[in-house]
Amino acid sequence: MVMYQRKLDVRYHTDVLIAGGGPAGVVAALAAARQGKSVRLIEAHSCLGGMGTAGLVPAFMDFTDGVNFLADGIGREILDAVRAADGAIPFRRSIGIRTEVLKRVYDRLLEDAGIPFTFHTQLVDVIVHEGRVDAAICAGKTGLFAIRAAVFVDCTGDGDVAALAGAPYEKGDPDGNMQPGTLCSLWSGIDWEEVEKSESAGMGNDRITEAFEDGVLTVEDLHLVGIWRVGATLGGGNIGHTFGLDGTDEESLTEAYLWARKTLPQYERYYKAYRKGFEDMELAATGSLMGVRESRRIVGDYILNVDDFRERAVFDDEIGRFSYPVDLHPARPDQGAYEEYRGKWVNLRHEDGESYGIPYRVLTPKGLKNVLVAGRCVSTDRSMQGSIRVTPGCYITGQAAGVAAAMSVPVGANTRGIDIRELQARLKGLGAYLPNCHV
Ligand SMILES: Cc1cc2nc3c(=O)[nH]c(=O)nc-3n(C[C@H](O)[C@H](O)[C@H](O)COP(=O)(O)OP(=O)(O)OC[C@H]3O[C@@H](n4cnc5c(N)ncnc54)[C@H](O)[C@@H]3O)c2cc1C
DSSP, rough: OOOOOOOOOEEEOOOOOOOOHHHHHHHHHHHHHHTTOOOOEOSSSSSGGGGGGTOOOOOEOOBBBSBBBOSSSSSHHHHHHHTTTTTTEEEEEEEOHHHHHHHHHHHHHHHHHTOOOOSSOEEEEEEEEEEEEEEEEEEETEEEEEEEEEEEEOOOOOOHHHHHTOOOOOETTTTOOOOBBBBBEEEEOOHHHHHHHHHTOOSSTTTTHHHTTTSSSSSSSOHHHHHHHHHOOOEEEEOBBBBTHHHHHTHHHHHHHHHHHHHHHHHHHHHHHHTTTTTTEEEEEESSSOOOOOOOEEOBBOOOOHHHHTTOOOTEEEEEEOOOOOOOOOSOOOOHHHHHHHHHHHHSOOOOTTOOOEEEESBBBBOOOSSEESSTTSBOOOOHHHTTTTTHHHHHHHHHHHHHHHHHHTTSSSSTSSSSSHHHHHHHHHHHOOTTTTO
């Protein structure tokens, strides 16, 4: 044990500090700035976009419920901007992403909005007093410094801010098992016309067992997500799993990067030998951020649960609606768990035009007055985290958290002191899909 004590400069003062610049953070920053408050964003990595850029996640899941545009408002603006810059490639039921285009779109949106942000800036601690965070302690290339803000929005994906400030959280199932990660990858040399021609190519697990029995794959992981088209001959791979990953532990993360890099050549052999159109593929890159599907779920004033999904719940304090199915990758490469996964995937889904409500209370961590959480770590049970975690879902919670953070500033930086009808009205003003709010 060492004792480490020192005085830190408060380098910045801002109304709203956004920690983490993934999809939730970018949208939260824009939404807060549009309410006329000063906003600053800090990002630990080297670009905006989190899993969707640095993590090389290859696709946007559906923004709609088949009829209605759910991630409307800033989410739609981002999609439109990516499309206009030729960064979105329609692929089966989703949209392949050119990640370099998405990075530039995020950069431009924040720059145009005049929102200051820095990369290589990690929030490592908070100063908290009676449920109120006074300052964020940040580690940058220049060393340690502090940022004071009235309201903090935790968009770290892992709930770092809320957890450091003492909010309760859950992780995984009762035994702590979490969804595996995936180090996403970028492949060149794919003949997409040939892939499209070949019935079973592109996605599907039909020959995985055969490849395992042939010794091409060393883990019988039946759950192969697939490769998305992300360019003329480029493919974004969401293939392989890093089982036992804890995205809040650098040792576990390191082990996962090493395992994923070691095993990707197995998948290369699999695609080349067992699938048509992939014969000439070459690995161009792996993500510079591990793809973490699940870590902390911060416990808020309400825990969105799977019954809400089943019942297409409507909430008085609704801030958005979503409908992506429960997509909870099995924690182990186990055939029984995989069958259970497929059962949920098939059964826990809505008909076109149906969705579940997201209440404001999933953004308010218990016990904290001036902290909101958005993105994949909002307050849900495990099943619902498997739905709300995809990018359009993060845009919805990010947008609401940004507006709510700005509204909280003049009411004593109290996130529970805002007028919910006014929040809904402002969200509607941004274009949010709120069919049950008649404000
Ligand atoms: C393998 C994989 C495949 C996926 N596939 C899809 C898909 O096909 N379609 C889809 O729509 N969604 C997909 N998702 C889900 C989606 O990409 C993520 O859940 C989503 O990006 C989460 O957004 P977020 O903003 O909450 O967190 P993140 O995207 O994780 O962003 C968090 C950001 O915060 C930064 N950060 C973390 N801690 C700190 C800190 N302490 N201080 C400062 N910065 C910090 C990180 O560097 C990161 O940039 C996938 C996810 C994974 C992991």
